[in-house]
């Protein structure tokens with residue numbers, strides 16, 4: 001039985017999906033106004049571990065991760081300050097959507113680099129405004145929300161469950177607003193803990209018409225609307241960073257349950273934060289690290305992946321270069337083991353798999369899954385792999401033993417995601433990219449053709465144009 005630690009109940013609970021064999025999951029994703037650092041990727045690594053584990057356990061998963069491209073204000077608690085994306089776009093002197101597209105692509109590149117399996121949907125907030133308006137209108141109709149000029153606020157006094165997730169009922173917010181702009185916003189609210197569903201600001205670049213006035217949606221309403229669009233009124237799992245618990249997820253619950261009258265989410269899972277060499281990561285302090293920089297410095301993407309996932313998601317993580325070195329050595333041992341198995345499966349002593357080997361593989365499989373079943377106990381799951389490797393390394397494996405062990409490793413790699421990508425699929429991918437590039441060149445889109453060549457180069461593939469067509473080799 002799978003058990004998860006539900007933030008809502010603060011307990012380990014058996015995971016009972018709404019529909020047997022299926023799992024609907026919503027992950028709070030990036031606000032695409034800047035580069036995602038390793039702390040962010042730790043949270044995405046956690047959702048990837050969860051997704052891959054549910055896949056391994058045979059669930060038909062529907063995974064949705066939002067892309068926030070409007071409405072996320074600097075002062076999340078007081079609904080005040082500039083829209084993060086628009087402030088960054090003004091600074092860069094580009095259109096907000098241009099900036100969003102750039103950072104969205106960079107985000108996806110980072111996911112690919114760390115071999116994070118793609119979600120099934122990446123909805124953009126700006127493309128779901130009608131769905132948000134529907135919920136806001138519903139809340140107004142029920143008297144759970146109220147208008148202040150062209151703006152709409154949620155009346156928290158109308159939702160008794162507010163505070164259940166975070167334990168924070170928002171009562172202390174009154175004293176908190178010290179900045180002038182926050183004071184102005186707070187003065188519009190009936191109660192300080194009420195929060196914005198719809199804001200109006202003539203200077204805002206991205207605006208929409210709504211029945212109550214022109215403006216833009218608040219950040220929290222995006223996730224209520226997009227999760228409902230793709231997963232329905234009630235779904236199985238919602239994840240985020242622990243900093244999302246309040247106010248973001250508390251407000252999502254209030255909006256969704258206030259609107260539908262049904263339970264919003266069954267299981268809430270939150271990833272703890274990450275410090276860098278013992279310090280809080282802060283761009284303003286110059287203390288921030290991005291995965292691509294680590295790779296440029298010679299670190300291996302799969303080792304970074306492994307390291308970020310190796311600390312239990314509910315434990316705060318202290319990212320250090322020293323520990324990354326240790327993780328790299330561990331991954332290399334596994335990869336070397338995998339290589340030697342491949343060699344043995346081919347050239348080792350003849351023979352079918354021994355009963356003893358098959359039994360230890362079966363046992364390892366059971367222990368591996370059981371460890372992850374227990375709220376994703378990844379340390380124990382990894383220990384199972386190293387135990388198995390040690391005991392098999394001490395034996396003279398036959399071709400059959402090696403083949404059986406390779407089968408086991410391929411199975412667990414559905415979760416690990418560290419084994420070399422199969423040669424055939426890489427070749428097929430390269431061939432496909434070459435075709436794409438040829439097509440781009442035929443339509444004289446040299447920008448696209450250069451981009452494809454650079455993409456391949458980043459994967460260590462060099463393209464060579466020759467009279468009889470394009471050939472490729474490894475760098």
Ligand SMILES: [Zn+2]
Nearest residue numbers: 028029223248
């Ligand atoms: Zn969210």
